[in-house]
Amino acid sequence: MKVYISADLEGVCGVVHRDQTGEEGKDYEKVRRWMTAEVNSAIEGALAAGARKILVNDSHGDMRNILPDELHPKALLISGSLKPLSMMEGISREFDCVFFVGYHAAMGTRSAILDHSYYGQVVSEVKVNGRMVGEVGLNALVAGAFGVPVTLVTGDRGAVVQARGLLGPIETVAVKEATTRYAARSIHPSEAHRLIRDAASRAVALSARIKPFRLKPPFRLTMRFINSGMADGAAILPRTKRLDGTTTEYVAKDPIEMFQAMQVWVTLGASTIPIRR
Ligand SMILES: [Zn+2]
Structure with a gap:
C-alpha cells in the first residue's frame, strides 16, 4: 500500500489570513509547524492502516513550508519548486491512493478561507469542460491520469464540500468553518x-472502492485572468485560443498536457506583474 500526499497550507486548522501563509507574514513560522503536524497525522493514520510507502509533496507557495526534521520519519518529502507537475509532482502509477491535506476551495467560492486557484493574484476562474474547478479538481485529474483515486481531503468546510461534490463519497475532514474569506470557527488543532x-x-481502506477522477477527453481548459495583461501573457503559449479580454482556452488530449498548459499560462500571466511568486 503506497500513499501520495499533496499538502497545502490555507486549509490547515487555525489559518485564516495571508499573514500566516508566507515567509513575509509574522505568524508563518508557527503555521509551518501546524502544517507539518497535520501531514504527520495523515501519515500516522495511513501507516496504522497498513501503508508501506508514503510520499509527501509540499504544495504551497514556494513549496518549502514543511519542516523536514519534524516530518514523520517514515515519509519521503518533495520540497521546493519549480516542479513540472507542481502540486502533484512525484505522483505515479505505483500509488494506491492520494490524500489532499490542508486544501482550500476554488477561487470565487463563498465562505471559504483564502479561496484561490493556483495563484490568487493571477487566476480568477478555471473551468474544465465547462465545469468550474479549483486545486482539488485539477490535481485530482492529474492523479486520475495515473489511475490513482483521491480518497481523503482535509481543509475548511468549503474545500471539503467542493471535494465531495466533485469526487464523491471520499473521506473528508473539515477543520474549520468560514464565516467570510478571512474568518473561521476552528476546531482545536489536537482534535x-x-x-x-x-x-x-x-x-487507505477506501482506495479499492473509489474510482480515479476522470473526465471524457478532449480536455477543454478555460482560464479567466484577473486582468487582460495576464491573458496577453498566457496567449503566447502555442495552441492557446483567446476567447475574450481576460479568458484563454486550450484543448488538450490528456489531463497532464492540460495541467502543464495551465502551469505555463499561470507563469506567463504572473510574469506581467512585478511581484515574486
Ligand atoms: Zn493552494
Whole structure:
C-alpha cells in the first residue's frame, strides 16, 4: 500500500489570513509547524492502516513550508519548486491512493478561507469542460491520469464540500468553518489531528472502492485572468485560443498536457506583474 500526499497550507486548522501563509507574514513560522503536524497525522493514520510507502509533496507557495526534521520519519518529502507537475509532482502509477491535506476551495467560492486557484493574484476562474474547478479538481485529474483515486481531503468546510461534490463519497475532514474569506470557527488543532489520523486510516481502506477522477477527453481548459495583461501573457503559449479580454482556452488530449498548459499560462500571466511568486 503506497500513499501520495499533496499538502497545502490555507486549509490547515487555525489559518485564516495571508499573514500566516508566507515567509513575509509574522505568524508563518508557527503555521509551518501546524502544517507539518497535520501531514504527520495523515501519515500516522495511513501507516496504522497498513501503508508501506508514503510520499509527501509540499504544495504551497514556494513549496518549502514543511519542516523536514519534524516530518514523520517514515515519509519521503518533495520540497521546493519549480516542479513540472507542481502540486502533484512525484505522483505515479505505483500509488494506491492520494490524500489532499490542508486544501482550500476554488477561487470565487463563498465562505471559504483564502479561496484561490493556483495563484490568487493571477487566476480568477478555471473551468474544465465547462465545469468550474479549483486545486482539488485539477490535481485530482492529474492523479486520475495515473489511475490513482483521491480518497481523503482535509481543509475548511468549503474545500471539503467542493471535494465531495466533485469526487464523491471520499473521506473528508473539515477543520474549520468560514464565516467570510478571512474568518473561521476552528476546531482545536489536537482534535483536527485526531480526526485526520482516523480519516486517513479509513481512506487507505477506501482506495479499492473509489474510482480515479476522470473526465471524457478532449480536455477543454478555460482560464479567466484577473486582468487582460495576464491573458496577453498566457496567449503566447502555442495552441492557446483567446476567447475574450481576460479568458484563454486550450484543448488538450490528456489531463497532464492540460495541467502543464495551465502551469505555463499561470507563469506567463504572473510574469506581467512585478511581484515574486
Ligand atoms: Zn493552494
